[in-house]
Amino acid sequence: xxxxxxxxxxxxxxxxxxxxxxxxxxxxxxxxxxxxxxxxxxxxxxxxxxxxxxxxxxxxxxxxxxxxxxxxxxxxxxxxxxxxxxxxxxxxxxxxxxxxxxxxxxxxxxxxxxxxxxxxxxxxxxxxxxxxxxxxxxxxxxxxxxxxxxxxxxxxxxxxxxxxxxxxxxxxxxxxxxxxxxxxxxxxxxxxxxxxxxxxxxxxxxxxxxxxxxxx
Numbered sequence: 001x002x003x004x005x006x007x008x009x010x011x012x013x014x015x016x017x018x019x020x021x022x023x024x025x026x027x028x029x030x031x032x033x034x035x036x037x038x039x040x041x042x043x044x045x046x047x048x049x050x051x052x053x054x055x056x057x058x059x060x061x062x063x064x065x066x067x068x069x070x071x072x073x074x075x076x077x078x079x080x081x082x083x084x085x086x087x088x089x090x091x092x093x094x095x096x097x098x099x100x101x102x103x104x105x106x107x108x109x110x111x112x113x114x115x116x117x118x119x120x121x122x123x124x125x126x127x128x129x130x131x132x133x134x135x136x137x138x139x140x141x142x143x144x145x146x147x148x149x150x151x152x153x154x155x156x157x158x159x160x161x162x163x164x165x166x167x168x169x170x171x172x173x174x175x176x177x178x179x180x181x182x183x184x185x186x187x188x189x190x191x192x193x194x195x196x197x198x199x200x201x202x203x204x205x206x207x208x209x210x211x212x213x214x215x216x
Contacts, residue, residue, distance in 0.1 A: 003100045004052065005093055009037045010101070011049040021215050022103035025051035026090060028114030028138075030062040036113060042204065044212055047109075048101045052093060054086070065090075065119055083145045087122045094123075094130050109133035109211065114169060114197065121158075122146045125180070128153050133214045135207055136160045138169060138197055141177040148184070158188035159210045161203050163195035 013020030023043065025036035037051035054063040066082040098105050108131050112120035117139020124131045126147045132155055139160075158181065162174045171192065181188050189210060193203045 004050075004096050005089060006052040006055060007033060008053065009033050009051045011037075011040045011047075013048040013101075014045040019102055019104040020046055020048045021107035021109065022048040022050065022097060022101060023109040023111055024090075024094060024097060025049070026065070026110065026112040026116030026120050027051070027054065027063070028112075028116050029064045029068055030058055031113070032062050036111060036116075039111075039204070042208060044215060046215070048097075048103050050097050050101065052090070055089075056082075065115055068115075080144055083119070083122075083142075087119055087126065087145055090119060091123050091127045091130060107132055107215065109135065109214075111135040111137070112139060113137045113199070114139055118142050118145070124156055124158070125149065125153075125184075128156050131156060133211065134158045134160075135211065137199055137203075137207075138162055138166060138174075140169060140174045141180045143180055146180070153184060153186055156186060157214055158186060159191075159207055160188055161191045161193060161199075161207065163197060163200075164192050165194060165196045168197040 027035045033051040033053040040049045054065040056064040058064055065086040066079045068076055068078045071077050110120040110131055117136040120134055121136055121141045122145045124134045126149055128149050128151050162171050164171045193200050
């Protein structure tokens, strides 16, 4: 597991002797690399799939990319500095994955859930040259951890979904955060599902349909 800066799980592409499209998975707060990797069986076989683990160990719970806590008023607060550092570390990991797994640098997909989703949105908007597709599940766009790139966003495409019954990261907050994408004329699909903080079968099928079209 020393090939990358994070502990990871890996599924090989069905392609031989040619660079493959690659999908890198970024889990949510309190989870681990096994969570999203469970989707890998349903993903297109030509994909190289790499699921990475956050480097903050939340004892007895799982792992994270940055700490979240509650202030004296009951509001969620988080470590912005560490979030930005994790953004850059995962962005660097993209390059390492391309080298290690002989992947196509022009066909990179990021998939994230919750905190991981917030992180990959920030990576795409800060380093659009590194990414083609973004699958953002139950997350949001956080301008506080985005250094909006001056490079073109024309090759970026987002699939964004959220549960209308989500009590962990409220649906309304997620939808309102998309204004940054609108302001910069980003290409995105936003879908809502009558679920809580998770991914339903209908959500999964819709996401897979979108991804298959984008891998061409």
